[in-house]
Amino acid sequence: MNTYEPPIFELSAPGKIGANLPALDVPAAELPANLLRSDDLAAMPELSETEVMRHFTRISQRNYCIDTGMYPLGSCTMKYNPKIHEEAARYAGFAGAHPLQDEQLSQGALRLMYELQTLLGEISGFDAVSLQPAAGAQGEFTGVLVFRAYHLSRGDTERNEILVPDSAHGTNPATAAMVGMKVIEVQSGPRGNCNLEDLKSKLSPRTAGLMLTNPNTVGLFEQNVREVAELVHAAGGLMYGDGANFNAILGIVKPGAAGFDFMHYNLHKTFTTPHGGGGPGSGAVGCTAALAPFLPGPRVEQYMQDGKPAYRFFTPAQSIGRVKSFWGNFGMLVRAWTYIRTLGAAGLREVSETAVLNANYLRVKLQGTYPAAYNRTCMHECVLKGQLAEAPQARTLDIAKRLIDYGFHPPTVYFPLIVPEALMIEPTETESKQNLDAFVEAMLKIADEARADIEILHQAPTTAPVRRLDEVRAARQPVLKYDAAKFAQLREEGSARARELATPRT
Amino acid sequence: MSHYISITEAERAEMLAAIGVQGVTDLFADVPEALRFPELKLPPALSEIELRRELGAMSNQNANANSHSIFLGAGAYNHFVPSAVDQILRRSEFYTAYTPYQPEISQGTLQAIFEYQSLICAMTGMDVANASHYDGATALAEAAIMAVNSTRNRRTVLVAPSVNPQYRAVLRTYLQGTGIRVRGDENPHATLDEVLALADNTTAAVLVQSPDFFGTLHDLKPLVARAHAAGALLVAHFDPIALGLFQSPGEAGADLATAEGQPLGIGLNYGGPYLGMFACSEKLVRKLPGRLAGATLDVEGRLAYVLTLQAREQHIRRENATSNICTNQGLMALAAAVHLSLLGRQGLRRVAELCYHRAHYAAAELGKLPGYRVEDRGAFFKEFVLHCPRPVAEINAALREHGIVGGYDVSQDYPDMPNAMLLCVTEMNSKAEIDVLVDELRAS
Numbered sequence: 001m002n003t004y005e006p007p008i009f010e011l012s013a014p015g016k017i018g019a020n021l022p023a024l025d026v027p028a029a030e031l032p033a034n035l036l037r038s039d040d041l042a043a044m045p046e047l048s049e050t051e052v053m054r055h056f057t058r059i060s061q062r063n064y065c066i067d068t069g070m071y072p073l074g075s076c077t078m079k080y081n082p083k084i085h086e087e088a089a090r091y092a093g094f095a096g097a098h099p100l101q102d103e104q105l106s107q108g109a110l111r112l113m114y115e116l117q118t119l120l121g122e123i124s125g126f127d128a129v130s131l132q133p134a135a136g137a138q139g140e141f142t143g144v145l146v147f148r149a150y151h152l153s154r155g156d157t158e159r160n161e162i163l164v165p166d167s168a169h170g171t172n173p174a175t176a177a178m179v180g181m182k183v184i185e186v187q188s189g190p191r192g193n194c195n196l197e198d199l200k201s202k203l204s205p206r207t208a209g210l211m212l213t214n215p216n217t218v219g220l221f222e223q224n225v226r227e228v229a230e231l232v233h234a235a236g237g238l239m240y241g242d243g244a245n246f247n248a249i250l251g252i253v254k255p256g257a258a259g260f261d262f263m264h265y266n267l268h269k270t271f272t273t274p275h276g277g278g279g280p281g282s283g284a285v286g287c288t289a290a291l292a293p294f295l296p297g298p299r300v301e302q303y304m305q306d307g308k309p310a311y312r313f314f315t316p317a318q319s320i321g322r323v324k325s326f327w328g329n330f331g332m333l334v335r336a337w338t339y340i341r342t343l344g345a346a347g348l349r350e351v352s353e354t355a356v357l358n359a360n361y362l363r364v365k366l367q368g369t370y371p372a373a374y375n376r377t378c379m380h381e382c383v384l385k386g387q388l389a390e391a392p393q394a395r396t397l398d399i400a401k402r403l404i405d406y407g408f409h410p411p412t413v414y415f416p417l418i419v420p421e422a423l424m425i426e427p428t429e430t431e432s433k434q435n436l437d438a439f440v441e442a443m444l445k446i447a448d449e450a451r452a453d454i455e456i457l458h459q460a461p462t463t464a465p466v467r468r469l470d471e472v473r474a475a476r477q478p479v480l481k482y483d484a485a486k487f488a489q490l491r492e493e494g495s496a497r498a499r500e501l502a503t504p505r506t
Numbered sequence: 507m508s509h510y511i512s513i514t515e516a517e518r519a520e521m522l523a524a525i526g527v528q529g530v531t532d533l534f535a536d537v538p539e540a541l542r543f544p545e546l547k548l549p550p551a552l553s554e555i556e557l558r559r560e561l562g563a564m565s566n567q568n569a570n571a572n573s574h575s576i577f578l579g580a581g582a583y584n585h586f587v588p589s590a591v592d593q594i595l596r597r598s599e600f601y602t603a604y605t606p607y608q609p610e611i612s613q614g615t616l617q618a619i620f621e622y623q624s625l626i627c628a629m630t631g632m633d634v635a636n637a638s639h640y641d642g643a644t645a646l647a648e649a650a651i652m653a654v655n656s657t658r659n660r661r662t663v664l665v666a667p668s669v670n671p672q673y674r675a676v677l678r679t680y681l682q683g684t685g686i687r688v689r690g691d692e693n694p695h696a697t698l699d700e701v702l703a704l705a706d707n708t709t710a711a712v713l714v715q716s717p718d719f720f721g722t723l724h725d726l727k728p729l730v731a732r733a734h735a736a737g738a739l740l741v742a743h744f745d746p747i748a749l750g751l752f753q754s755p756g757e758a759g760a761d762l763a764t765a766e767g768q769p770l771g772i773g774l775n776y777g778g779p780y781l782g783m784f785a786c787s788e789k790l791v792r793k794l795p796g797r798l799a800g801a802t803l804d805v806e807g808r809l810a811y812v813l814t815l816q817a818r819e820q821h822i823r824r825e826n827a828t829s830n831i832c833t834n835q836g837l838m839a840l841a842a843a844v845h846l847s848l849l850g851r852q853g854l855r856r857v858a859e860l861c862y863h864r865a866h867y868a869a870a871e872l873g874k875l876p877g878y879r880v881e882d883r884g885a886f887f888k889e890f891v892l893h894c895p896r897p898v899a900e901i902n903a904a905l906r907e908h909g910i911v912g913g914y915d916v917s918q919d920y921p922d923m924p925n926a927m928l929l930c931v932t933e934m935n936s937k938a939e940i941d942v943l944v945d946e947l948r949a950s
């Protein structure tokens with residue numbers, strides 16, 4: 001089936017409309033002539049509702065998604081997105097409530113937020129939670145701002161360095177830089193853990209804090225987490241926990257008890273609010289009582305009204321301020337609340353246990369062919385290397401692309417940066433053994449293919465809607481919006497390429 | 507075993523044997539024993555039937571666009587969302603997909619982002635739009651940072667006091683560690699002319715909003731000229747619905763344009779998820795934060811889309827990135843793309859006309875009520891300031907009894923404007939609904 005769909009602008013014809021709008025029922029007021037737009041919106045397309053539905057449905061079919069297959073993307077926690085979540089977030093009292101309506105008219109929404117603050121705090125071992133940050137990176141930003149505010153409030157004005165392990169996600173150093181901090185990189189040790197000697201040498205009276213992902217990005221639990229925390233605290237710094245990998249430790253360990261002062265939760269990972277093709281997420285944050293006064297506001301508190309619990313907003317005393325409009329990505333909060341209440345304590349622990357079981361199962365099945373970066377029990381993801389014996393020319397990129405032909409989304413590749421040819425595999429707890437076995441079989445077949453004829457991998461994928469893309473052209477001659485002339489040129493080049501391929505090589 | 511887990515007890519045993527451990531708890535030996543397996547004091551798990559009851563009860567406690575007439579805006583707007591928008595958002599192919607880092611199997615998301623960018627450019631008259639920010643507030647804050655990074659030795663941004671107070675708060679949060687100064691809104695009633703008069707050789711950007719927080723429309727052309735004369739960039743924060751009728755930031759010559767995209771097919775959602783729209787001129791594109799989709803070809807010459815110019819982003823540049831943004835509001839950008847495609851050229855204009863004319867009808871009728879006065883702040887779009895005879899909280903409490911969510915209490919942010927209500931009228935408020943509001947205010 002040909003699934004190609006032209007840009008929506010090429011489907012437009014003058015005079016069509018795709019929305020059924022009311023007639024004007026009041027007298028027309030005079031329009032300020034000097035403020036009107038001059039182009040009469042000529043660049044906007046015109047289509048019927050029928051055409052718009054067909055267009056977006058057709059392009060949707062050019063996507064891979066969780067509901068069609070396994071998505072073993074390391075560090076992304078692409079687990080099943082429950083359908084009750086989608087229904088609940090659309091209840092009229094959630095989806096249609098105005099964020100500034102009176103608190104008296106919003107008690108249900110406020111109660112849900114209050115309960116979610118409490119639930120997240122309990123699961124992670126923190127005293128206070130703010131639901132405002134919109135994504136993990138904004139949670140990190142919030143945390144580093146809170147560290148800064150905490151140190152300044154104590155007259156500790158020289159702390160302008162954030163320590164970041166070399167295995168960290170790119171958002172960690174980017175966040176620290178955005179807050180005006182200097183980024184100091186800490187080396188990993190032989191087990192992918194924090195190198196304590198290197199850490200010691202980099203701690204100083206300028207240390208504001210350390211940003212640590214635990215389990216770390218090579219999928220291992222930081223065994224020395226308490227020693228690391230003691231060292232950082234002894235130097236006067238604070239411990240930031242990147243919660244990207246929280247899915248491994250629900251009911252297994254509470255970061256708040258392990259020496260962390262602050263962490264963000266990726267509700268769109270661990271608590272399975274859908275990724276939406278890139279967002280929205282939610283980067284709620286939790287922290288110790290000492291840091292609570294600096295959290296962004298407003299947060300929600302409970303009070304008694306006429307003998308019954310009621311809920312209202314409050315802003316912490318020394319708050320760093322707002323990090324976004326209103327209260328956070330509320331629709332994601334509804335889904336996260338629903339998830340936690342669906343599973344309860346035993347169900348959450350089962351999530352982490354099964355996620356870790358699945359990852360280790362893949363590790364033992366694959367590490368004989370794809371060398372493990374670290375030969376030991378992993379947490380919710382395992383990091384292998386796309387380095388195949390007897391097929392030295394095989395590359396991780398080619399292995400990933402070939403997986404597409406076998407019906408799998410590729411793992412995260414070339415991350416973490418400290419592992420060469422990294423394949424970071426996170427199956428999550430929701431995959432069946434049947435799927436895990438099929439994935440193993442595909443990976444082993446690909447290794448065989450690499451040994452037999454590397455061209456099979458170089459040509460992959462061949463079954464996807466498109467084949468490998470010319471990313472160099474995309475970057476050197478950027479076409480970032482629809483332009484009829486540029487599209488005509490692209491098509492001309494495309495036809496030339498197709499002709500060239502059709503010509504037999506001599 | 508929960509209904510989301512797909513592994514049987516027998517399979518679990520088989521897998522543990524393959525791994526070579528006795529039980530699943532053995533997999534957690536790296537966790538210090540004293541910390542291992544803490545008790546989680548959580549309420550008991552609920553069945554789906556119980557969940558629906560609990561969630562339904564909480565939902566029913568909230569006023570909403572179905573249960574009430576809403577005349578409240580101030581940054582979140584009750585606009586029409588065609589049914590077709592949510593039908594697209596509910597497609598698993600879109601909402602259960604990840605960020606399109608594997609373009610061969612993500613063409614749906616990539617084409618949607620590309621079309622979103624294209625539609626935003628068409629509507630704003632700007633050269634380039636990115637794939638989204640968290641909301642209007644963070645888009646404006648990141649625009650200020652980008653402006654500083656795009657100019658030389660200029661470390662001050664000017665912000666008009668008529669910019670939404672929450673946006674100005676977020677701007678200050680974002681800049682608190684950077685050493686970038688924020689000025690311009692010290693006097694809460696400074697005019698745009700007065701703000702522009704502060705522009706000098708330390709000013710990186712001037713941030714203005716039109717229609718502004720009070721609903722007032724501004725001609726941005728002279729402001730752009732004055733900002734440029736001082737060597738500063740102009741950042742225009744706009745309302746996408748207003749662009750159906752009024753001057754676009756592109757035709758005014760703005761360097762950067764940001765907006766809250768929630769009015770484009772996204773429900774009120776009690777404040778989120780919303781959509782940060784962000785656009786700029788061609789010459790600034792290398793400093794742009796966030797993701798960008800571009801058109802290219804595959805090896806066989808087929809037209810295709812891919813994330814591009816990623817050398818700006820955190821996963822490549824780490825501490826030298828233009829921003830730390832990673833996850834954005836992708837699905838909300840899709841909502842906006844579908845919404846704009848449905849409305850199209852005619853629909854966008856008609857929605858803007860409905861808002862404008864109904865808001866002016868409401869203002870005219872309310873202005874006739876004894877004790878009430880509509881403040882003349884110049885031309886306005888869908889919001890206006892109504893001075894009331896009593897505190898706004900009292901009036902809203904009375905309106906609440908009649909199923910009406912009244913306007914925003916301006917005195918919360920502008921203490922010298924007691925009894926001032928910011929009212930919002932959109933295409934969702936029919937003449938009949940407006941007449942009821944007028945009657946209730948007359949009676950109260």
